[in-house]
Amino acid sequence: MKHATIAFALAITLVAVAVAPQATESASLPGVNGRIAFHSSRDGDNEIYSINPDGTGTLQLTDDAADDVQPAWSPNGAKSAFASNRDGGIYQVFEMNADGSNVEKLTNDPLGASHPTWSPDGKSLAYNGMADGDWEIYVMNVSTLDSLSATDNSAADTEPRWSPDGKAIAFVSNRDGNPELYAMTPGGHNVTRLTNTPAEEKEVSWSPDSQHIAFASPREGGIFQVFVMNPDGSDPMRITDDPAGAGAPAWSPDGTRMAFHTVRNGPHDIWVMNPDGTGQQEVTPGDDAGFGPDWQPVGGLRGDVNCDGGISAVDGLLVLRHVAGLEVTLPAGCPGLQISTPFVSRGSSTLFGLQMFDLERGASVYFHGDIYWEQLTAVERRLSPSDGALITNLGTAVDYDAITLDTLKGYSYSSQAINGNDDPSNQLVVGDVFAVKTSDGNYAKVKVVTYGYDLELQWNTYEGRPRADINCGGSIDAIDALFVLRHVAQLPVNLAQGCPEIGS
Numbered sequence: 001m002k003h004a005t006i007a008f009a010l011a012i013t014l015v016a017v018a019v020a021p022q023a024t025e026s027a028s029l030p031g032v033n034g035r036i037a038f039h040s041s042r043d044g045d046n047e048i049y050s051i052n053p054d055g056t057g058t059l060q061l062t063d064d065a066a067d068d069v070q071p072a073w074s075p076n077g078a079k080s081a082f083a084s085n086r087d088g089g090i091y092q093v094f095e096m097n098a099d100g101s102n103v104e105k106l107t108n109d110p111l112g113a114s115h116p117t118w119s120p121d122g123k124s125l126a127y128n129g130m131a132d133g134d135w136e137i138y139v140m141n142v143s144t145l146d147s148l149s150a151t152d153n154s155a156a157d158t159e160p161r162w163s164p165d166g167k168a169i170a171f172v173s174n175r176d177g178n179p180e181l182y183a184m185t186p187g188g189h190n191v192t193r194l195t196n197t198p199a200e201e202k203e204v205s206w207s208p209d210s211q212h213i214a215f216a217s218p219r220e221g222g223i224f225q226v227f228v229m230n231p232d233g234s235d236p237m238r239i240t241d242d243p244a245g246a247g248a249p250a251w252s253p254d255g256t257r258m259a260f261h262t263v264r265n266g267p268h269d270i271w272v273m274n275p276d277g278t279g280q281q282e283v284t285p286g287d288d289a290g291f292g293p294d295w296q297p298v299g300g301l302r303g304d305v306n307c308d309g310g311i312s313a314v315d316g317l318l319v320l321r322h323v324a325g326l327e328v329t330l331p332a333g334c335p336g337l338q339i340s341t342p343f344v345s346r347g348s349s350t351l352f353g354l355q356m357f358d359l360e361r362g363a364s365v366y367f368h369g370d371i372y373w374e375q376l377t378a379v380e381r382r383l384s385p386s387d388g389a390l391i392t393n394l395g396t397a398v399d400y401d402a403i404t405l406d407t408l409k410g411y412s413y414s415s416q417a418i419n420g421n422d423d424p425s426n427q428l429v430v431g432d433v434f435a436v437k438t439s440d441g442n443y444a445k446v447k448v449v450t451y452g453y454d455l456e457l458q459w460n461t462y463e464g465r466p467r468a469d470i471n472c473g474g475s476i477d478a479i480d481a482l483f484v485l486r487h488v489a490q491l492p493v494n495l496a497q498g499c500p501e502i503g504s
Helices: 313-322 405-409 478-487
Strands: 032-040 047-051 068-073 079-084 092-097 113-118 124-129 136-141 147-149 157-162 169-173 180-184 202-206 213-217 225-229 246-251 258-262 269-273 291-298 343-351 355-358 363-365 371-375 381-385 390-395 433-437 443-450 455-462
Touching: 032 068, 032 269, 047 068, 068 113, 068 291, 079 113, 124 157, 136 157, 136 169, 157 202, 169 202, 213 246, 258 291, 313 478, 343 355, 343 363, 381 390, 405 443
Parallel strands: 092 113, 113 157, 202 246, 225 246, 246 291
Antiparallel strands: 032 047, 032 291, 068 079, 079 092, 113 124, 124 136, 136 147, 157 169, 169 180, 202 213, 213 225, 246 258, 258 269, 343 455, 355 363, 355 371, 371 381, 390 433, 433 443, 443 455
8 A cells, every 4th residue: 555645835847737626525424414515517517515405595605716626524514625736736635614615725636636525523534636647535634744555456446535523535447448436445455346337336425324325426327316335235226317417426415315417497407306316495596506525514613512602511421311321410401312222132032942131132142141041851940140140030920021121220139040940849930020131231121921931021221330430430521521521522632641542
């Protein structure tokens, strides 16, 4: 793999023919739906605009004699990266504030750079550049402007799109003969081909939960349409059927809508639709052409949950409650979002004689389970905890549905088996309830549905350990809140002196 460092101050060798990037979209990042950015030649040359999703409030963000294209919103919606040939006639990657102010040049590739896409933490940009003479994918540290090549192939690797969970970069490559979609880790490893058709596949957009990929292809009927598939390339489904063609999909930050462009009314226009293709509405009507939409995530700072313009202990408590799933008490006036107790597994299953059951996985196993239904003789049977799990029998008088995680934590547990003999001494009668502290430290309530050689059980397993007590202080405190804000919400907050990093 090449490790080409592209310095910001690299002297440009002017090339007579500018490298013109294709019009395309960017990845979606989770958040509240903001404005839709796009580029348009409505005033004679390509400029970048933004517009409300209902078609109101158009703003022109760039105003330059050159072409400004491919807007890509940052994760917090405060900035937009884009490609422009305003400096020397060769496309480079720039960034600007959401209102178009404070334009800064980020790349200085002698042969051109384009198609920027942000990492979810906002610290890096991926883009395609020609530093070695052919199109490769590069990843840039936004603070230092140093770049490393993530691909090393004689074919053209273009249009990178960073997944919102940060685990993958999807891109377009013709390395196998025609443009197809691929995915790799951000470091350029584990390259996987996602599509394999004779048609051209392009214009990737990740859903905000990273569980689906939208893209454009003429694979059905020869005209570009929008498709959606799983992140491994399976189950592709066409969601548009536009006689004039459709492409450049871009998911809304909340995942409920998708922007795209089409020429159904003459010029390219921006439309929005539901992720299944229904509910289509025009955003840029008339002759106001629009290409390559990207949808802005908003909400202020990424961890500013109560929207007061800063990161505070209140935000930490909200994140602990709603992201880490902890039932912490919030100050008066905090948003009253409700969460349910986090389940590990739940359901009904039959535990066969001489078999174990794993209450985390919700499955019968032969090794490493939490409870073991033992058949000692034709009459003697017992239900034993196994692999360090503990158990307590609650009988038939308890209300199974009323038992909560807190209730389970309050019981006394032991390694003593529950009598299941096939005689009047049997405790595992229909309706009997018992509780288990699993070998992994979680808690389960279990009810006997039918009794016999095979035991039918109903169970609910809950996460029992304080997941966010990261400093092991025995309670949830401000230090834990900072850890969650930094490592779960991925905020660059400073930790108190002496706080360990996660994994240390």
